[in-house]
Amino acid sequence: MKKCIICNTEKEDDEFNIEHVIPESAGGSFEIDTVCEKCNSLFGSTIDNNFLDNFFVKVYLSKFDIKNKKGKLPKLWPKLPTRKNPKIKGIPQYNPYNNQFQGWKYNSAIIDLNGSKHLVFDSEDEIDDVLRDFSDTELDKDEIREKFYNGDYLEEHQELPINWIIKLDDLFFEAIKIAYEFASYVIGDDYLDDSFAVEFRDILLNSSKYNMEDIEKYFFNFDCEESPFDGTLHSIFLMRVDESLVVSISLFNCFVFSIEVSKNLNLVSDNLFGYFLLNNLDGSISEYNVTKDSLKIVELYNRLKSKENINMDMM
Numbered sequence: 001m002k003k004c005i006i007c008n009t010e011k012e013d014d015e016f017n018i019e020h021v022i023p024e025s026a027g028g029s030f031e032i033d034t035v036c037e038k039c040n041s042l043f044g045s046t047i048d049n050n051f052l053d054n055f056f057v058k059v060y061l062s063k064f065d066i067k068n069k070k071g072k073l074p075k076l077w078p079k080l081p082t083r084k085n086p087k088i089k090g091i092p093q094y095n096p097y098n099n100q101f102q103g104w105k106y107n108s109a110i111i112d113l114n115g116s117k118h119l120v121f122d123s124e125d126e127i128d129d130v131l132r133d134f135s136d137t138e139l140d141k142d143e144i145r146e147k148f149y150n151g152d153y154l155e156e157h158q159e160l161p162i163n164w165i166i167k168l169d170d171l172f173f174e175a176i177k178i179a180y181e182f183a184s185y186v187i188g189d190d191y192l193d194d195s196f197a198v199e200f201r202d203i204l205l206n207s208s209k210y211n212m213e214d215i216e217k218y219f220f221n222f223d224c225e226e227s228p229f230d231g232t233l234h235s236i237f238l239m240r241v242d243e244s245l246v247v248s249i250s251l252f253n254c255f256v257f258s259i260e261v262s263k264n265l266n267l268v269s270d271n272l273f274g275y276f277l278l279n280n281l282d283g284s285i286s287e288y289n290v291t292k293d294s295l296k297i298v299e300l301y302n303r304l305k306s307k308e309n310i311n312m313d314m315m
């Protein structure tokens, strides 16, 4: 007998199966065995499924060439008028100064990270080219514009907004699941009675009853930045941040979520700085239990390397 960390019920060992903390279809290879089959399949059809179906997740599955169980890459553009024309592909755009991902250039269209999509053109000729690509016909430009955009074209700004919203909610719900399962894995059964854990379980079991406003209070921040670890696809850290325990999750080496998972610092040892798990690109997992002492050793090593004078009293 053991306890399922989701439904909080004692069950026979054979009622449990392998749970991937980050979905396997998203390249996740970190597994736990403390989620019962019933809860596992509930996630499969709700939180994990919505996550894998999210536009941005599909973009990154394509970028990293992560195929689903049938060996296929996700279809990226089912909702765009370009589905008839498979020749058109999105090109990722990076800020040349900090190399951060900015959005996707789709011929002349930019899909930006705040969830709206705009077509931006440099010239009248370019408008015609792009619209002709979209339509795959030889209609004249006015007919094409009318056909696809109902005259919404703004001459003045050379910009054609399309009402097409990309929701990031699916990623936030998945992040709650990952944070809760990881905190339970690192801390153990003691975490299950924590007030945050009780709330997270309810969110995970009844996700359709919750919306973004209900869960955003747990998020310290959400950002897009590259992980400092080379060769990493995903990473999960549990750390002390001031008076809280925080799980920081990096997905696809881009989306970074930091989630408060407890205010009870006694759940981890006094000497713990953080527990790090790296899901490497080759599918292997690296785990690091970083103590405050080992941080001091790293500090000393770095200073030796930089040939700084070392004042031993400081150590």
Ligand SMILES: [Zn+2]
Binding pocket: 004, 005, 006, 007, 008, 009, 035, 036, 037, 038, 039, 040
């Ligand atoms: Zn369960």
